[in-house]
Amino acid sequence: MGIKLAGKPVVESLREDIKLRVSALGEKQITPTLLLIRVGAREDDIWYERSILKNCDLLGIQCQVKELPLDVSMEELRQVFHEENHNPHVHGIMIFRPLPEQLDPEEIRNLIDPAKDIDCMSPVNLEKVFEGNSDGFAPCTPKAVIELLKHYEIPLKGANVTVAGRSLVVGKPLAMLLLDEHATVTICHSRTQDMPSVTRQADVVVAAIGKAKFMTEEYFGEGQIVVDVGINDDGTGKIVGDVDYDAAFEKVKAITPATGGIGLITTTILLNHVVQACENITNDNKEHSQV
Numbered sequence: 001m002g003i004k005l006a007g008k009p010v011v012e013s014l015r016e017d018i019k020l021r022v023s024a025l026g027e028k029q030i031t032p033t034l035l036l037i038r039v040g041a042r043e044d045d046i047w048y049e050r051s052i053l054k055n056c057d058l059l060g061i062q063c064q065v066k067e068l069p070l071d072v073s074m075e076e077l078r079q080v081f082h083e084e085n086h087n088p089h090v091h092g093i094m095i096f097r098p099l100p101e102q103l104d105p106e107e108i109r110n111l112i113d114p115a116k117d118i119d120c121m122s123p124v125n126l127e128k129v130f131e132g133n134s135d136g137f138a139p140c141t142p143k144a145v146i147e148l149l150k151h152y153e154i155p156l157k158g159a160n161v162t163v164a165g166r167s168l169v170v171g172k173p174l175a176m177l178l179l180d181e182h183a184t185v186t187i188c189h190s191r192t193q194d195m196p197s198v199t200r201q202a203d204v205v206v207a208a209i210g211k212a213k214f215m216t217e218e219y220f221g222e223g224q225i226v227v228d229v230g231i232n233d234d235g236t237g238k239i240v241g242d243v244d245y246d247a248a249f250e251k252v253k254a255i256t257p258a259t260g261g262i263g264l265i266t267t268t269i270l271l272n273h274v275v276q277a278c279e280n281i282t283n284d285n286k287e288h289s290q291v
């Protein structure tokens with residue numbers, strides 16, 4: 001029998017720090033402000049948005065939502081980014097992804113001002129993750145994984161950590177953040193031969209494949225820590241992870257649940273980045289006014 005690694009205590013301790021910083025900004029008459037850009041109304045975008053709005057309320061962060069029609073053109077989107085990059089009242093910008101086909105994701109990545117890119121869409125911020133430079137904004141889900149492991153005091157230095165999944169949003173950047181923690185990192189993917197024999201060797205397994213209940217009992221061993229990043233619909237409208245939770249729970253030492261786990265922390269990290277962007281902009285202005 002395992003231990004459930006809930007996201008809530010991690011979120012609560014992150015919130016304490018965020019609240020203090022929001023109130024320090026408030027003393028200077030500054031309210032950190034997030035702009036969400038949503039094209040159409042995809043179901044998981046709406047879910048994430050709801051969770052973001054709820055958390056913004058709780059933390060004293062202002063949030064604006066710009067909803068654009070599903071057939072919005074590249075030209076209109078260029079205009080939106082141009083305006084909002086220069087809007088001094090907006091500190092962080094996130095556009096929900098994936099985007100409809102007429103929009104070029106490569107061009108969009110380059111439209112956002114890296115200083116406002118709190119979800120790490122810009123190549124400028126992604127490059128910093130690969131350089132081990134913590135000045136920028138790392139992607140929120142990989143950061144949520146690191147925060148959870150640190151909160152539960154899971155040793156990473158020298159530990160064997162296996163990441164299943166090699167996406168640019170989770171697997172690859174997570175491997176870099178784990179290297180920064182001095183873990184010995186292995187990445188598995190769809191072409192890995194005998195993946196269960198690889199994951200069974202690890203001290204910590206992170207599941208980031210994007211397939212409902214893909215990792216069954218044979219992927220795990222006793223004493224392991226399992227972090228499940230997956231948010232999948234099981235076909236009946238129920239959210240399940242990439243791991244068959246019930247099977248793994250019986251075998252491993254500790255495991256995160258599919259809801260109330262990493263997803264919860266992801267939202268809080270995003271808002272932490274909004275506050276950080278706001279602090280950075282405020283400090284930059286102060287430096288400029290002193291010269």
Ligand SMILES: Nc1nc(=O)c2c([nH]1)NC[C@@H]1CN(c3ccc(C(=O)N[C@@H](CCC(=O)O)C(=O)O)cc3)C=[N+]21
Nearest residue numbers: 044045048051095096097119259260261263264266267
């Ligand atoms: N540019 C971009 N970045 C994203 O990170 C992104 C995106 N687009 N598009 C949509 C998906 C979906 N996603 C979720 C994150 C957290 C929860 C979450 O907080 N889930 C809670 C439940 C939510 C609730 O109950 O309110 C949980 O895991 O317990 C859900 C979904 C991020 N996404």
